[in-house]
Amino acid sequence: QKEVEQNSGPLSVPEGAIASLNCTYSDRVSQSFFWYRQYSGKSPELIMSIYSNGDKEDGRFTAQLNKASQYVSLLIRDSQPSDSATYLCAGGAAGNKLTFGGGTRVLVKP
Amino acid sequence: EAGVTQFPSHSVIEKGQTVTLRCDPISGHDNLYWYRRVMGKEIKFLLHFVKESKQDESGMPNNRFLAERTGGTYSTLKVQPAELEDSGVYFCASSHILGDGNTIYFGEGSWLTVV
Numbered sequence: 001q002k003e004v005e006q007n008s009g010p011l012s013v014p015e016g017a018i019a020s021l022n023c024t025y026s027d028r029v030s031q032s033f034f035w036y037r038q039y040s041g042k043s044p045e046l047i048m049s050i051y052s053n054g055d056k057e058d059g060r061f062t063a064q065l066n067k068a069s070q071y072v073s074l075l076i077r078d079s080q081p082s083d084s085a086t087y088l089c090a091g092g093a094a095g096n097k098l099t100f101g102g103g104t105r106v107l108v109k110p
Numbered sequence: 111e112a113g114v115t116q117f118p119s120h121s122v123i124e125k126g127q128t129v130t131l132r133c134d135p136i137s138g139h140d141n142l143y144w145y146r147r148v149m150g151k152e153i154k155f156l157l158h159f160v161k162e163s164k165q166d167e168s169g170m171p172n173n174r175f176l177a178e179r180t181g182g183t184y185s186t187l188k189v190q191p192a193e194l195e196d197s198g199v200y201f202c203a204s205s206h207i208l209g210d211g212n213t214i215y216f217g218e219g220s221w222l223t224v225v
Contacts, residue, residue, distance in 0.1 A: 004152070036216075043114070043201070043216040044153070088153065096141065096208050097166060100153040 003029050006089050006101035015110050019076040023089030026070070029099050032092040033072045035063060037085045038103070044088055048074060079108045112136065114217035116202050122223045128190040131220045133202030135184070141165075141205040142185050143214065144177060148198035156200075159185060192224045 004025045013019045023033075032051045036044035048063040050056045050072065056063045062075040076083055086105050090098040115134045123129050135142045144156040156175070157167040161182035170177070174193070179185040189196050199219040205212050 002152075034214075041218070043218045045216070046213050049213075096143075096205055096212060096214055097155050097158060098143075098145075098153075098214065099155070100145075102152040 001026055002101070003099045004089055004091050004101035006087075006104045008102055009105040010107045011104055012107045012109060013079050015079060015081060015108055017079050019079045019083065019106055019108070021074040021076075021087050021089075021104050021106070023072045023074075023101055024070055025072065025089075025091050025099075029091035030093040031067060033063070033065060034090045034092060034098065035061075035074045036088040036090060037083075038088060039085045076106070079106075081108050081110050084108045114202055114204050114215050116200075116217040116220045118220060119218065120221045120223075122225060123192055125194055125224055126191045128188065129192055129222060131187045131189075131200050131202075131222070133185045133187070133217060135202070135204030136206075136215055139204035139206050139215075140182070141208065141214075142179060143203040143205075144185070144187055145201040145203065145216075146198050147201070147219075148195070151198075153201065156187075189222070192222075194224050197222055197224045 006023050035048040037047050038044045050063040050065045060077045064073045086103040088103045089101040117132045142159040147153040155169040158165045159179045176188045201219045203214045203216045205214045
């Protein structure tokens with residue numbers, strides 16, 4: 001089993017809809033999690049971090065962590081064409097070492 | 111403020127040649143990381159510097175890879191001799207401090223193709 005798993009997509013959503021991305025992790029991964037957005041050919045950019053169970057909201061983004069189910073999700077509300085990118089889920093460990101999932105490609109259609 | 115910069119952005123070399131990738135972290139960031147993404151795989155950790163010291167090099171694939179960070183500023187990652195399976199994107203990242211709440215900033219990557 002991979003340490004961090006994501007559906008590769010593409011996840012296609014109409015403009016204005018909610019995009020829902022999921023990520024599961026194994027016991028070997030630490031309990032802090034990060035969502036990065038990566039446009040093609042660009043650097044991964046941190047959009048959300050979450051360290052404790054529950055929801056965390058920041059603008060149009062909501063991250064949810066469920067440690068019992070080893071599951072972390074990202075919701076993007078009011079999706080815009082500019083949200084079209086690959087979203088990377090990562091677990092953090094000591095020394096800020098990150099373990100990434102393969103990424104989910106999101107396509108927002110006007 | 112300049113972000114993490116990497117050079118070269120793209121490199122095509124023949125199998126058996128040597129390539130040196132450079133990373134300039136954000137000024138003042140003591141922590142510097144190298145990651146790699148090979149085709150079809152996830153981004154994987156290679157190593158972590160704290161200033162000029164290697165804190166964790168558990169992800170380095172083999173002894174053909176040598177990373178240095180003399181003086182604790184910029185870092186280089188040398189691949190010698192390069193093999194076909196070394197092709198991929200090499201990302202450098204930096205952060206100011208460790209621990210929760212700290213942001214790790216990534217560069218745009220150095221795309222390496224070994225032919």
